[in-house]
Amino acid sequence: MSVKIYIPGDSGALAVGADKVAMRMAQAIAARDLDVTIIRNGSRGLFWLEPMIEVETEAGRVAYGPVKPADVDGLLSAGLLDGGDHPLCLGPTADIPFLKRQTRLTFARCGITDPLSLEDYRNHGGLAGLINAVAMTPQAIVQEVTESGLRGRGGAGFPTGIKWKTVLEAEGPQKYIVCNADEGDSGTFSDRMIMEGDPFVLIEGMVIAGLAVGATKGYVYTRSEYPHAIRMMTRAIEIARKNNILGPSVLGSLHAFDMEVREGAGAYVCGEETALLESLEGRRGVVRAKPPLPAHKGFLGRPTVVNNLISLATVPVILDKGGAYYRDFGMGRSRGTIPVQITGNVRYGGLFEAAFGMTLGELVDDIGGGTATGRPVKAVQVGGPLGAYFPRELFDTPFDYEAFTAKGGLVGHAGIVVFDDTADMLKQARFAFEFCAIESCGKCTPCRIGSTRGVEVIDRIAAGIEPEKQKDLVADLCNTMKFGSLCALGGFTPYPVMSALTHFPEDFRPVPMSQAAE
Amino acid sequence: MDSRHLDADIASRTEAIVGRLKPLEGPLLPILHDIQAEFGYVPQASLPVIAQGLNLSRAEVHGVVSFYHDYRETPAGRHVIKLCRAEACQSMGANELADRLLGLLGLDWHETSSDGAVTIEPVYCLGLCACAPAAMVDGEVIGRLDADAVQDLAMAVRA
Ligand SMILES: Cc1cc2nc3c(=O)[nH]c(=O)nc-3n(C[C@H](O)[C@H](O)[C@H](O)COP(=O)(O)O)c2cc1C
Ligand code: SF4
Ligand code: FES
Numbered sequence: 001m002s003v004k005i006y007i008p009g010d011s012g013a014l015a016v017g018a019d020k021v022a023m024r025m026a027q028a029i030a031a032r033d034l035d036v037t038i039i040r041n042g043s044r045g046l047f048w049l050e051p052m053i054e055v056e057t058e059a060g061r062v063a064y065g066p067v068k069p070a071d072v073d074g075l076l077s078a079g080l081l082d083g084g085d086h087p088l089c090l091g092p093t094a095d096i097p098f099l100k101r102q103t104r105l106t107f108a109r110c111g112i113t114d115p116l117s118l119e120d121y122r123n124h125g126g127l128a129g130l131i132n133a134v135a136m137t138p139q140a141i142v143q144e145v146t147e148s149g150l151r152g153r154g155g156a157g158f159p160t161g162i163k164w165k166t167v168l169e170a171e172g173p174q175k176y177i178v179c180n181a182d183e184g185d186s187g188t189f190s191d192r193m194i195m196e197g198d199p200f201v202l203i204e205g206m207v208i209a210g211l212a213v214g215a216t217k218g219y220v221y222t223r224s225e226y227p228h229a230i231r232m233m234t235r236a237i238e239i240a241r242k243n244n245i246l247g248p249s250v251l252g253s254l255h256a257f258d259m260e261v262r263e264g265a266g267a268y269v270c271g272e273e274t275a276l277l278e279s280l281e282g283r284r285g286v287v288r289a290k291p292p293l294p295a296h297k298g299f300l301g302r303p304t305v306v307n308n309l310i311s312l313a314t315v316p317v318i319l320d321k322g323g324a325y326y327r328d329f330g331m332g333r334s335r336g337t338i339p340v341q342i343t344g345n346v347r348y349g350g351l352f353e354a355a356f357g358m359t360l361g362e363l364v365d366d367i368g369g370g371t372a373t374g375r376p377v378k379a380v381q382v383g384g385p386l387g388a389y390f391p392r393e394l395f396d397t398p399f400d401y402e403a404f405t406a407k408g409g410l411v412g413h414a415g416i417v418v419f420d421d422t423a424d425m426l427k428q429a430r431f432a433f434e435f436c437a438i439e440s441c442g443k444c445t446p447c448r449i450g451s452t453r454g455v456e457v458i459d460r461i462a463a464g465i466e467p468e469k470q471k472d473l474v475a476d477l478c479n480t481m482k483f484g485s486l487c488a489l490g491g492f493t494p495y496p497v498m499s500a501l502t503h504f505p506e507d508f509r510p511v512p513m514s515q516a517a518e
Numbered sequence: 519m520d521s522r523h524l525d526a527d528i529a530s531r532t533e534a535i536v537g538r539l540k541p542l543e544g545p546l547l548p549i550l551h552d553i554q555a556e557f558g559y560v561p562q563a564s565l566p567v568i569a570q571g572l573n574l575s576r577a578e579v580h581g582v583v584s585f586y587h588d589y590r591e592t593p594a595g596r597h598v599i600k601l602c603r604a605e606a607c608q609s610m611g612a613n614e615l616a617d618r619l620l621g622l623l624g625l626d627w628h629e630t631s632s633d634g635a636v637t638i639e640p641v642y643c644l645g646l647c648a649c650a651p652a653a654m655v656d657g658e659v660i661g662r663l664d665a666d667a668v669q670d671l672a673m674a675v676r677a
Contacts, residue, residue, distance in 0.1 A: 015646050015661030047648035186604035189645035217543075224551075224588050225600075225644050227657055262544075263551055265586035268642060282546025282572075284585035300543060341647065344609035349648030372610070381605055385642075417606045417647065431608070435642065 002037045003081045006054040006061070008111065010043035010196050011228045012189065017068065018051040024069040025053075028076055036081065042197015044111035045351030046098055054093055057083040063090040098348060098367065103329060105337050106314045107190075107353045110197040116235055118243055121200045129319030130245070133208045134253045138168055141212040145315060147323030149335025154180055154271075154308030155383070155412045155488070157334075157401040160315075163305060166295040167213040170303035175215035177206050178280065178299060181222035181229075181309040182264055182271035185384025187415030190339045190351060191309040195222070195229035198313075199236035200245075203259070205312035207250055208319055209305055210257040218259035219299070220309075221276050224266055233261050268385075268439040272487050273306040275441060286441045287487045308413070310339060331357035334400040334411075342368045344380075344417035354399075361395030364418055375420040379504065381428075383412025385435050386492035388499035389428065408499060410492070425504035429474075430458040432496035436489060446481045447490025453477060454497065461508055471508065474501060525563040531556060532564040536571035546572060546582055550589055559590040595630040595637040597675040600654040603640045606647030615651055615668050616640075622672035636675040 007013075007022040022038060029036045046052060052065030062083035064075060071088060078086040090096055104110075113120035121127065133141050146161025167175060179202065183191040194202055206218045220233060237259060240246045248256045262280055264270050270279045274288035277299050298304020314336065318326045326336045334356035340363055343349050347369035364370070364380055371377055379389045388409035390397070397407050404411045419428075433454030440448045454477055461470045478494035485491040501508055535552045539545045546568070553564050560583050569576045583589045601616055620626060623638060630637040646652035649661030655671065 011644075011659050012646055012649055012661065015649055015652060015659040050649065183645060184643060186643045187606045187647045188643075189647060192645040225641060225654070228659070262547065264588075265547060265550070266588035266641075267586050279547065281544040282582065284582055286585075343647035344606040344650060346648075351648075385605060415606075415647065417609055419609045423609065428605070428608075431605070435604075439642075 002035045004037050004039055004056040005080075006039050006041045006056075008043045008051060008053075008197075009040035009115075009228075010050075010111075010193060011226070012047050012193075013043050013050040013052070014228065016050050016066070020069045021051045021053065021067050021072065024072040028072050032076065034076075034081065039114045041113065042110045042115050043193060043351075044093065044099060045107070045193060046096065046348070047350045048348050049090065052090070055080055055083055059083065059092070061093045063093040063096065064088045065090060098350065098352070101367070102353050103337050103355055104353050105317045105326065105329075106201075106310060107193070107198070107339055107351065108317065109201065110193055113198065115197050115199055115232060116239060118200065118239060118245075121198075125320065126200055126316070127204060127245070127251075129316035130204050130208055130251065133211050133319050134251050134255065136211075138212050138214060141208065141319065142168055144323045145212070145318060148318040148326040149323075149330070149333070150311065150314060150318065150326065151334070151401065152308055153310035153314070153338070153413060154273075155410070157411065160307060160311050163295060163307070164209065164212050166293070167215070167303045167305050170296050172303040174217065174300075174302050175213055176299045176302060176304040177209045177213070177215045177218040177259075177312075178273075178276070178294075178304055178306045179206060179218065179220040179309050179312050180271065180273060180276060180306055181220050181226075182276060183223060183226075183309070183413065184268040184271045185387075185413050185415050187343045187381065187384060187417040188341050188413045189343075190341055190414070191222070192226050192229050193351060194309060194313050195220075195226070195233045199233050200240065201313045201316055202233070202309060203236060203240045203245060205315040206259055207245065207257045208315050209307070209312060211250070211255055213303070213305055215303075215305065216256045216258070218257065219280060220259065220261045221264060221270075221280055222261065223264045230261055230263055237261065267441075268435075269441045269487075269489055272489065275487075276306065277304070284441075286443055289486060310413075329355035331355075331398065332400050332402055334402070338399060338411070338414050340399065341415045342418070343415060345371045345373055345420050346418040347372050356400050357398050359395060360390060360397050360399070360416070361392075363399070363416060364395065368416075368418065371418060371420040373420050373422075375422065377418055378421040378423050379419045379425065379428075379500075381417045381419070381496065382415070383410040384415055385432060386410070386488055386495055387412050387415075388495040389425065389503060390499070391503040393503075409495065425500040425507040426458060426462055429497045429500040429508075430455055430462075432493050432500075433458065436493040440489060441487075444485050444490055446484035447486075447493075450477050450481045450484075450490070451493060454493075467508065471501065474498075528557065528561045528563040529567050532561075532567040533571070536568055540571060546574075546579070550583060550586075554589060558593045562591070595634050597636045597656055599636060599638045599671065599675065600641040600644075601638065602642070602644050602646070602650070602652045604643040604647075606643070607651040610650040612651040612663075615663055615665065618665060619668045619672060622669065623675075631676075
């Protein structure tokens with residue numbers, strides 16, 4: 001029997017040389033005349049160990065990493081194919097603490113299977129949810145999702161079941177499922193990992209959504225910054241079509257569903273659902289006023305479910321194991337699991353899926369292992385560029401939508417960016433305004449103009465020009481943006497700005513002249 | 519080819535793309551992506567052809583092209599470096615690396631070197647935030663960038 005070696009094809013692994021490792025491995029295998037199959041899996045999400053390769057042994061999979069091309073020959077000589085010992089050996093993959101401590105529901109297969117093998121997908125529990133759904137009424141599917149307590153993972157945390165119910169009850173000649181895979185938040189990559197590592201789970205989730213609301217067409221809108229994900233997703237859709245998971249007769253039933261991938265063109269605001277729909281229709285990505293809700297008048301004016309990719313990719317496990325199973329994880333009104341992305345200046349950066357309720361401190365210090373530079377953690381930004389900066393004093397905040405809101409922050413798409421004590425929070429506040437100015441869709445004055453004013457005011461603080469007066473100006477400006485903006489780009493930019501100012505006032509004091517002159 | 523012939527050539531190739539993608543729901547972005555893939559930018563001469571094909575005004579098409587950061591109105595250099603400037607990369611020193619790279623190339627953001635070798639653009643997150651700082655060079659992703667890697671990159675794109 002051919003031995004299986006797994007070398008990830010995830011962008012995060014490719015970015016640190018996985019292709020070169022795979023190439024060297026293929027050459028070494030040929031030279032040694034070994035019977036080995038190389039599988040390009042997704043990533044397990046332990047990015048500090050990438051490229052992390054695995055070998056399938058009788059005792060299960062054994063991991064090695066981070067592997068450089070020059071390590072390949074030594075690994076083979078050390079008995080890689082039997083899980084032999086080597087300085088890079090990490091032991092059985094399943095026992096690596098970072099993985100062992102997770103509860104993987106949405107990411108159950110990611111990094112384990114060959115992303116484009118339907119056989120692998122089925123053998124690891126794939127399609128079980130869809131098989132159930134095909135035999136259910138739309139109302140029963142919606143009920144199951146409602147019962148699971150699943151809330152949108154795109155940022156706002158809106159209950160997915162309620163959204164689906166609205167679309168189910170809406171009348172229209174054609175309804176749509178739109179997957180929001182625009183993932184523009186810094187510190188996030190969970191959507192990308194699914195598209196590259198387990199694309200069938202998204203397809204399955206979208207088909208189930210289609211059955212639930214009576215939609216027969218779906219779109220995955222993703223970013224042009226994700227070319228590899230686009231390639232994988234497109235190929236997976238073709239495979240699903242050939243195997244009657246998509247097409248006129250889903251799994252041989254009377255239901256039809258088909259889907260395609262659409263690529264954005266570099267505009268953060270197109271992650272906002274109505275701007276996304278404008279973009280999908282071929283217009284400028286300008287935010288629409290609500291109402292009407294996309295659920296009533298969405299793509300081409302027809303009833304449309306717009307859900308984040310992780311929301312949709314979580315539906316299959318809910319339909320497989322039941323809403324109650326999923327709901328039993330988590331805390332408060334935050335049910336189930338959340339794939340947290342631990343990033344930035346952190347020692348063990350990666351994807352950590354766990355039930356809601358872990359504290360920020362556990363995630364950063366314990367799981368993340370503190371900073372990569374070894375310096376003290378100064379701040380973490382949670383929830384992307386519109387999320388607040390948290391100081392250490394707030395590290396007891398549990399991962400939970402309501403708990404984060406109560407502390408003036410947001411969970412968002414669950415990205416955490418860690419900064420060490422060299423970070424200058426004035427610069428971070430300035431960047432928040434700058435980013436808003438660059439990405440504003442231009443519809444509201446407070447967002448379009450206020451953000452540019454904000455940069456100027458921060459620059460005056462940095463220069464020591466009447467700093468107290470400028471700080472009041474920043475607060476005023478933030479207030480205007482918060483209440484005068486149509487969407488969260490202008491409306492939430494005050495979060496990073498004001499949290500930096502409130503929690504790190506020392507960074508906003510004018511630099512004493514003697515130091516400034518240095 | 520003189521400019522009139524060039525425009526006619528662009529128009530006919532654009533027409534083929536429009537004809538192929540027009541049946542899509544919301545065909546404009548897919549058309550613009552294909553045009554940029556075909557020519558390396560979105561030529562002015564394409565706009566009237568698209569407008570006519572989709573029953574839009576030329577101004578509407580131009581408005582869409584100008585809204586999105588991705589579409590170029592002039593050709594890029596032979597190599598395109600997209601360096602991430604977003605927060606996770608900042609936390610790992612991306613700003614300093616950017617200054618260094620811009621200095622080595624003698625360029626500012628969005629500029630193309632006079633020999634046409636390289637264009638440098640900012641990008642706000644590549645989804646490689648756990649292997650920051652990150653960049654994309656000619657469509658290939660690079661993570662864990664450091665000063666040496668930036669030096670090599672500057673040499674490689676100039677070679
Ligand atoms: C500026 C802005 C950017 C956004 N970007 C994204 C994004 O990249 N992905 C996403 O799923 N939601 C994003 N959202 C939220 C969407 O508008 C919307 O709430 C979400 O797609 C709904 O899906 P969910 O209920 O499954 O979360 C963004 C919102 C704003 C205001
Ligand atoms: S807040 Fe900004 S991005 Fe949002 S709609 Fe207004 S101008 Fe557009
Ligand atoms: S912030 Fe640079 S890759 Fe995400």
